[in-house]
Amino acid sequence: MRQRMERFLASRRAVLQGAAGLAATTMLARPALAAPAEAMTFIGWQFAPQIVEANVATFKKLYDENVNYELVTGDYHPVAETKLMGGQHIDMLYSEEDHIARWNAADWTRDLEGLEGVEAIKAGLYPVCVKSLSLPNGKLAGLPYYAGHDAFIYNEEHLAKAKLEVPDSFDALLDACRKLKKDGISDAPYNSAWGQKWPELSWSIFACWYSEGAKVFDANNDLVPDEAFRKVLELHRSLFKEGLVTADIMTLPDEGVPSYATGQHTFMILHDYDQKVTNDPSMSKAAGKVRNALMPGKTHSTLGWTSAYLMGAKPVDEARVWDLMRFFGGKAKDGQYHVIKRWALEFGLGSGYKEVMADPDVVASFSKWRDLDVTSKQIELATSRDVAKMIWFSEWDLYMMQNVQEYIRGSGSTDELVDKLTAKVAELKKQYQ
Template sequence: MDKSLERYLLSRRSVLKGAAALSASTMLGRSAMAAPSAPLTFIGWQYQPQIVEENVDIFKKLYDENVTYELVSGDYHPVVETKLTGGQHIDMLYAEEDHIARWHAADWTRDLEGLPDIDAIKAGMFPVSVESMSLPDGKLAGLPYYAGHNAFIYNEEHLQKAGIAAPPDSWDSLIDACRKLKKDGISDAPYNSAWGQKWPELSWSLFSCWYAEGAPVFDDKNDFVADEALRKVLETHRTLYKEQLVTPDIMTLPNEGVPSYATGRHTFMILHDYDQKVANDPKFSKAAGKVKNALMPGKTHSTFAWTAVYMMGAQPVDVDRVWQLLRFFGGKSKDGQYHVIKRWALEFGLGSAYKEVMADPEIASSFSKWRDIDITKKQLELGTSRKVAKNIWFPEWDLFMMQNVQEYIRGNGSTDQLIEQLSSKVADLKKQYQ
């Protein structure tokens, strides 16, 4: 992988050692005196740590506080659960939407209801983000780190060479296009996606495809729904692999397959929306300038939309102090600026849960340079939040699902057998967590 791209893609799944000491202040009338002796503890995944440190410097200038920040090495969520199970005190931590209910049920975190300005904060966010960040009882579990969705992109030059007039809008037309692209020698592996077993890879891609085809996946009782739409998506994945329309190592590609797409080798990809910036950046991508976005193929054209959060620990050193820490990183600073969120948007293309941020002319102009913003807005309107992830058993089922779907894609077992495995696992976990 190109070293500059590798540095750019350093993500929260990467390993990083070390920690940084932060200083900041609160907005609740604390005077500019010596920082409190008892530090707030803040842990998180690794993503652009040098910028996190710069944001911390801004925080230090605006506040007078004492915070210890720890970067977690390895697979973030399991490591954090180990720390919390062992009794480590944490005041603020990152989480993806599929862990917020689990951690709250374990009494590791608390909700934010009743804290200052919380109703106004929720009113300023997109409904799908509020839903994503809420607990099963509707209470807000955290403030937004970023809001994302899975997007569908294509190499326009490849389609032109193959004489394909428009990007595919169904799974059958996607497979047909891939076959032609390969037969014509334009791409040896036309389709690319994140098919690994980590939490933002095959699961997120599959749910996006399922929602795009109209599969609910789970019903209102959180029972697994094996309808024709769900089966269609599974069988499409198996066909793509069987006919070698994907690279043979697609299940082990690093950085969710983004560097592989940046080689210009592939035509289509489902990826996190912010990674479109990488695909169209000439510093990192040989396909830059050729990559366009379209609505997800499928009957409904929906996709999986999520919002990652900053959560408050169940036993904060001081609720008011920790609330201000959350608000600085997950919202507005006391000077009225979205210091952290706006920088993520402008430099890395991360979307925001806040309507005000996404309407910012500077951000809208920046986003429009590397994707069709109207298509992005339409895709967000069609996006689906994964309600089933509010169940504390879901992360275990999710990993089980990815492991078994990988085996199925490789050709092991029938669709009916896979459906039975996935459905039975739901029933077993529900009993286990009663």
């Protein structure tokens, strides 16, 4: 069970962290005779590269095209940025949303406005995905690789034993955790990703902030440490202080998913696609007992994000590269979502397209391990993190996680933490202006 989970999570985690693996560059078979002589260039991170190669081969055959696909191993974004700075020609590349504006501002990528079918594509996406894929000026910068959000799950068997309802507020969540521990049903009822890597505490605490109705940052990208913001911080501190989480929660591997799969925890906030792991009997002792519900806050919102395919600033041929992007990040000329649907069925990755999420095959697959009605509503309520597109945000984000961890452990007051986080925003904005 453990080995199967490790293989699955290692493959899936590469979407977020660019795990090392195969050779740094993979060039596909020579183009067909009718294909253009000049190849398009496409670079991507280390996630199922064999499948990516197969997808490229399908594209080449369907469009009579010529494409060179390069696999980037290691830490994808810094490596890709080094290539771009060095002048390597790239027609299409992957990107997380926090690099979309940065690469566009550096004139390494271009927006997609005015290209054939762009408005129809926008209309078919969830609004939160359009926002995630757009530049600060509102122009669409990329097409969706996959769309994700932080989800709230619970072990229904634990709640039944404790005679508890699913908590719909953070106060109710805290009280439920106390009862579950007191009754001996779960020694550490709450679990989450509280590590310092950017898809861990950063994502999970933003999900809680948005769910409680905190703005976090305003339109000027200044911190808004309101009552909801402070309440979420204090919730995290209480969970840790009262022993309602494991003592090593800040160092759990794989965003805490294997820990939840032991069946020892009741609640978790996790990346939505990891629900597939928690309900897979070959990987989880909690399988069949895990259900998803809306985030337990005043607004029930959550953090939503969309990874992207971007177009290089100087494509070898705009129309050809646009065909490549739509094949991977949308619907091909034969009317099929070749790539996106495969990610959904094989790995449980959500799509930014409403049509894909409503596809009978996807519905049948996803319904085996989560309530899709809840998922659909959660996506509609999700909030995109616009501030992540600011050049200085990643530095503040790491600072925030480091200081929030210390605060959770008992260091300083809420006011002192808020003052630190606010001052850091001002410092970085001045530094990067």
